[in-house]
Amino acid sequence: MTAARILILDDDADVACAARLLLRRRHPDVTVLDDPADLPALLARAIPDVVLLDFNFTPGRTDGAEGLAALDLLRRQPRAPAVIALTAYADVPLAVEALKRGADDFLTKPWDNARLLAAVDGALARRTCAPAAAATSALMGNSAPMQAVRAMIASVAPTEANVLVLGENGVGKELVARAIHLASRRADNTFLAVDMGALPEATFESELFGHRRGAFTDAKADRPGRFQAARGGTLFLDEIGNMPLAGQAKLLTALERREVTPLGADRPESVDVRIVSATNLDEARLFDPAVFRPDLLFRLNTIVIRVPPLRERRADIPALLRHYLSFYEAQYGRPARALAPAALAALQAHAWPGNVRALRHACERAVILAGGADYEVDDFGLLAPAAPMPTAAVTAATLNTLERDAIAAALAQAQGNISHAAKMLGVSRAALYRKLDKHGI
Numbered sequence: 249m250t251a252a253r254i255l256i257l258d259d260d261a262d263v264a265c266a267a268r269l270l271l272r273r274r275h276p277d278v279t280v281l282d283d284p285a286d287l288p289a290l291l292a293r294a295i296p297d298v299v300l301l302d303f304n305f306t307p308g309r310t311d312g313a314e315g316l317a318a319l320d321l322l323r324r325q326p327r328a329p330a331v332i333a334l335t336a337y338a339d340v341p342l343a344v345e346a347l348k349r350g351a352d353d354f355l356t357k358p359w360d361n362a363r364l365l366a367a368v369d370g371a372l373a374r375r376t377c378a379p380a381a382a383a384t385s386a387l388m389g390n391s392a393p394m395q396a397v398r399a400m401i402a403s404v405a406p407t408e409a410n411v412l413v414l415g416e417n418g419v420g421k422e423l424v425a426r427a428i429h430l431a432s433r434r435a436d437n438t439f440l441a442v443d444m445g446a447l448p449e450a451t452f453e454s455e456l457f458g459h460r461r462g463a464f465t466d467a468k469a470d471r472p473g474r475f476q477a478a479r480g481g482t483l484f485l486d487e488i489g490n491m492p493l494a495g496q497a498k499l500l501t502a503l504e505r506r507e508v509t510p511l512g513a514d515r516p517e518s519v520d521v522r523i524v525s526a527t528n529l530d531e532a533r534l535f536d537p538a539v540f541r542p543d544l545l546f547r548l549n550t551i552v553i554r555v556p557p558l559r560e561r562r563a564d565i566p567a568l569l570r571h572y573l574s575f576y577e578a579q580y581g582r583p584a585r586a587l588a589p590a591a592l593a594a595l596q597a598h599a600w601p602g603n604v605r606a607l608r609h610a611c612e613r614a615v616i617l618a619g620g621a622d623y624e625v626d627d628f629g630l631l632a633p634a635a636p637m638p639t640a641a642v643t644a645a646t647l648n649t650l651e652r653d654a655i656a657a658a659l660a661q662a663q664g665n666i667s668h669a670a671k672m673l674g675v676s677r678a679a680l681y682r683k684l685d686k687h688g689i
């Protein structure tokens with residue numbers, strides 16, 4: 249995962265501090281704003297990649313209008329950031345409204361750290377997709393295999409059939425899922441993607457099906473699950489091949505009954521969602537009952553769409569290169585360059601183990617680094633070896649990083665509460681303050 253520019257827009261200093269510490273371990277560029285009035289000035293300087301957005305700023309306000317206004321402003325930006333809605337008031341209509349207005353995901357406070365990291369990673373990965381409205385056309389490529397994929401999408405979209413999308417990493421499975429949603433009668437409702445492999449086992453049910461206040465120690469308020477949030481729309485279950493067997497059983501029950509029971513609730517709720525799922529597992533693994541329950545597979549794979557790897561549709565490569573090179577030229581304000589014929593030939597012959605996602609990253613790199621008149625193959629960094637680090641530097645840097653990570657983790661776990669974090673680390677508050685200074689936290 250590449251480092252991203254992240255903005256936390258939240259007036260609760262403890263919450264913002266905990267999120268910043270957690271995220272800064274992976275993404276050095278994390279900014280905090282406590283007032284949406286400062287957002288326009290910040291956007292004029294640089295547009296973040298991901299925004300964690302609170303919905304209520306004025307004390308006592310719980311209608312979410314301030315957050316929704318900020319969301320609309322963010323969505324109007326030329327390269328709109330991915331938005332993760334944060335709310336202390338686990339409020340299904342607000343979460344759904346945020347998703348409808350273009351938020352990528354939502355989290356309720358206090359969050360699970362693994363879930364926050366996964367939400368940011370997921371939002372970043374999805375952000376590399378074209379905006380939802382253009383998703384059908386964003387699925388580029390006119391090779392015969394892609395034409396077949398498009399024909400499948402067109403015929404299954406209007407039905408309510410569950411669709412399983414198969415293919416290697418980065419082939420465009422999520423774009424296919426979005427295209428199905430957009431061509432379906434659910435297009436005006438939510439499309440919600442959930443990375444099933446990243447859901448922590450302990451919170452699997454509450455993440456998917458929601459919970460009631462008091463269902464467990466940390467359940468301070470009712471909270472909707474992904475199923476409720478996607479009601480009327482499409483739930484995209486990504487990476488289903490990475491789901492533990494216990495999770496598979498719970499998901500199967502929900503799909504069989506078409507209803508879910510939030511943790512702590514005494515009766516189930518019916519949920520109207522269409523399920524599109526995806527995995528990069530090869531079919532031999534997927535059909536291995538030790539890996540994936542056959543009865544669940546049977547529920548999910550009413551229709552199977554196989555998205556072929558890029559090396560099996562090389563005819564698509566020139567158009568994808570042209571598309572992403574001009575996309576990044578515009579994004580970075582770089583001059584338009586031609587692709588040297590030798591470079592095109594090499595790129596078309598490349599195996600592309602990371603498929604379209606890798607091609608896209610290679611184009612971004614070329615646009616940033618190219619210095620000549622045309623793009624040359626070296627600009628795409630296909631074979632760039634990793635530079636080794638001197639051992640002494642590794643040792644010092646590693647110790648420093650370990651200490652910093654331990655502090656950041658404790659603070660995040662303590663939701664920014666210095667006394668609690670100091671206790672967890674077994675140091676005094678004063679010592680912790682000194683260390684925070686030292687590490688610039």
Ligand SMILES: Nc1ncnc2c1ncn2[C@@H]1O[C@H](COP(=O)(O)OP(=O)(O)OP(=O)(O)O)[C@@H](O)[C@H]1O
Pocket residue numbers: 373376377378386387388389415416417418419420421422423424486526528604605608
């Ligand atoms: N046919 C295509 N046309 C244009 N862009 C594409 C196409 N296929 C994939 N991409 C781009 O490649 C990236 C990866 O696509 P996507 O996330 O849909 O792949 P995926 O198969 O779901 O990946 P993973 O298995 O890693 O989740 C995205 O940036 C997407 O926009």
